[in-house]
Amino acid sequence: MTVPYDKTFAQKLLHDMLRIRRMEEKCAELYGAQKIRGFLHLYIGEEACAVGALHALAPGDNIVATYREHGHALVRGVPMDAIMAEMFGKSAGCSRGRGGSMHLFDAATRFYGGNAIVGGGLPLAAGFGLADKLQKRQAVTAVFFGEGAMAEGAFHESMNLAALWQLPVLFCCENNLYAMGTALARSEAQTDLCAKAASYAVPTLKADGMDIVAVHEAMKLAARHVRDGLGPFFLELQTYRFRAHSMFDPELYRDKAEVEEWKTRGPLHTFSARLKAESKLTEEEFLALDARANAEVQASVDFAEAAPWEPVEDLLKDVVTPPSPSIPLPPAGEGSNPPPSPARGRGAGGEGPP
Amino acid sequence: MKMTYREAIRQAMHEALAADPRVFLMGEDVGKYGGTYACSKGFLEEFGPERIRDTPLSELGFVGAGIGAALGGLRPIVEVMTVNFSLLALDQIVNTAAALRHMSGGQFSVPLVLRMATGAGRQLAAQHSHSLENWYAHIPGIRVLAPATIADARGMLGPALADPDPVVIFEHAQLYNLEGELPDDWRCDIATAAVRREGTDVSLITYGGSLPKVLAAAGQLAAEGIAAEVIDLRVLRPLDTETIAASLRKTHKAVVVDEGWRSGSLAAEVMACIVEQCFFDLDAPVARVCSEEVPIPYAKHMEEAALPQVSKIVAAVRQVLGK
Structure with missing residues (x-):
């Protein structure tokens, strides 16, 4: 199949995959240099999923992701500077250094994490769908999770709620075959993930997660279904992570040959080869895109390095919303309560995005 | 005016639902059944199924959905039948509702109100009778309330809904039938003893x-x-x-x-x-x-x-x- 996109959009997709790849390669290096600490879960190999999927969504949509979410945040529009600064633990980070790699958040792009409890984002997504439905907003909530999350009760409870209440939620399962080190067949009696989802009377679709065109087309279809008010949708993206689960993983659970086999299907080189074959990309253009990605990465590292550390005196900041004199006690006496004041935090119906 | 604790809770919720279209009630048997403790009797007929939302037995799911709905601009009152059942939702309460503001660097508050019955005294044995208020009181990021009087049952919900952060309200099951005078000045803060x-x-x-x-x-x-x-x-x-x-x-x-x-x-x-x-x-x-x-x-x-x-x-x- 030819790539059904014009040169500009096709190169945009490729560039976004390169941005993720180069950023994460740098993160791995910086981890070795102890600039980045904690857990670092790399998405390398899976880039076609985030890029293909997120380009099918609109600015008013909500994104809920996992702890392997650097790519999703970046493609959604969180500046690489802010992501890198977050990895460094600096207050210039997108979560002010309080979240780290696993908890990237950004109100401006409706990026709601960055959830490191497997399946933890799924009920949240049902809630976003409920809020949009009750407030008659035509938004899609796209929730990303791995196949490991489908063993959690949260998956089943959320699928049931979304289907029962016909909520505008797009369940996007990135099936990379391993829940940390446990292969799908070693943890699930039913390995056909679409069959599990379909048991909740939700339409399902499977797509090759190594093929960005397949991902993007499937996601467009799924998003249209959800946006049209036809209820939730389940999309399985079959993919593979090339790197270890985290920086602590010795990878004892899978064959090197298996990894090498999947690498031949790597989304970057297969897609660029296709574009070249279709005269939508030259080697010079590829090198230029790659150079731009590398320059952006270097700039983000410089930004993160230069950013100041948050003073320890701020430690207790943002545990709860600081008291504000603008929210007085309700007046005493008879009569009805005034409506509760809007939240003072960003994004909670207050000063956040509409 | 004389009333029961149950009626005070009911009036508080009624007032909030009537005053603010963002407020809705969600939980097991809050609608058709009228509330396990009859605190939402008649609400389904008055406010409709969109705002008085019976849930499946999915504490983790619907508490988490309450968090998402709060982030999405609504003001959910989520009722969990008892504190014992709330353990099924503890992950969402502790790992998400309480932590979200901090781990997002102050970007997202979760204006969720979680109500649940607590306590013993009705021979309901070891899975319906516990008092785990202190578990919740241990957690930074949430406010924990325990209305013990008719006035507090009536007065605490309003400021709880106005709080931009998660608030957990414990209603002792032995108090629902408590009867007393609702004072004229029942409005109260949710900060002081x-x-x-x-x-x-x-x-x-x-x-x-x-x-x-x-x-x-x-x-x-x-x-x-x-x-x-x-x-x-x-x-x-x-x-x-x-x-x-x-x-x-x-x-x-x-x-x-x-x-x-x-x-x-x-x-x-x-x-x-x-x-x-x-x-x-x-x-x-x-x-x-x-x-x-x-x-x-x-x-x-x-x-x-x-x-x-x-x-x-x-x-x-x-x-x-x-x-």
Whole structure:
């Protein structure tokens, strides 16, 4: 199949995959240099999923992701500077250094994490769908999770709620075959993930997660279904992570040959080869895109390095919303309560995005 | 106006639903059934199924959905049938609702109100009777309320809904049938403890379902010539330690009454605060009356033996006073 996109959009997709790849390669290096600490879960190999999927969504949509979410945040529009600064633990980070790699958040792009409890984002997504439905907003909530999350009760409870209440939620399962080190067949009696989802009377679709065109087309279809008010949708993206689960993983659970086999299907080189074959990309253009990605990465590292550390005196900041004199006690006496004041935090119906 | 605690809760929710279209009620059997404790009777007919939302038995799912809905601009009141069942939702409450503001660097507040019944006394045995308020009071990022009076049952919900952060409200199951006068000035804050009875000889510090027992004990003690001051904590997190300390500076003795188990109890936290802040004001060791360290038994006499009772409170006070 030819790539059904014009040169500009096709190169945009490729560039976004390169941005993720180069950023994460740098993160791995910086981890070795102890600039980045904690857990670092790399998405390398899976880039076609985030890029293909997120380009099918609109600015008013909500994104809920996992702890392997650097790519999703970046493609959604969180500046690489802010992501890198977050990895460094600096207050210039997108979560002010309080979240780290696993908890990237950004109100401006409706990026709601960055959830490191497997399946933890799924009920949240049902809630976003409920809020949009009750407030008659035509938004899609796209929730990303791995196949490991489908063993959690949260998956089943959320699928049931979304289907029962016909909520505008797009369940996007990135099936990379391993829940940390446990292969799908070693943890699930039913390995056909679409069959599990379909048991909740939700339409399902499977797509090759190594093929960005397949991902993007499937996601467009799924998003249209959800946006049209036809209820939730389940999309399985079959993919593979090339790197270890985290920086602590010795990878004892899978064959090197298996990894090498999947690498031949790597989304970057297969897609660029296709574009070249279709005269939508030259080697010079590829090198230029790659150079731009590398320059952006270097700039983000410089930004993160230069950013100041948050003073320890701020430690207790943002545990709860600081008291504000603008929210007085309700007046005493008879009569009805005034409506509760809007939240003072960003994004909670207050000063956040509409 | 005379009313029950249940009716006060109902009126508070009714007022919030009528005043703000963003407010909705969600939980098991809140609609067609009218609420497990009949606190939402008639709401489904009045406000419709979109806003009075019966949920499947999916505590984790619908509490999490409440968090998402709150982030999405609504003001959910999520009812969990009992504190025991809330353990099924604990992940969403602790790992998401309480942590989200902080781990997002202050970008997202979660204006969620979570109501649940708590406590023993109705022979419901070991899976429907526990008092785990202190588990919640342990967690930074949430506010924990324990309305123990008709006025607080009526007054706490409004400011809880106005709070931009998650608020957990514990309603002791023994209080729903409590009847009393709703004062004209029932509107209240959700920040301070209250002195329910003034006294000079000993401070009795308690909350929730134990308040009626403590007031009864204070009445008995008064007949013996002991003037007990009764502090109702009302807000279990953050604790109003100033009200406690002010009382201790007056009475110099304290007994803490808490239906939670003794080890690691909220009572232990209150006692630690007293020792930290009032050590040199104390005339006697601080005492506590808590539940016995046993899953709550079914048999009536055994259940009664497991819980704080008026007689135990009176005995503890006599011991502290050396009488």
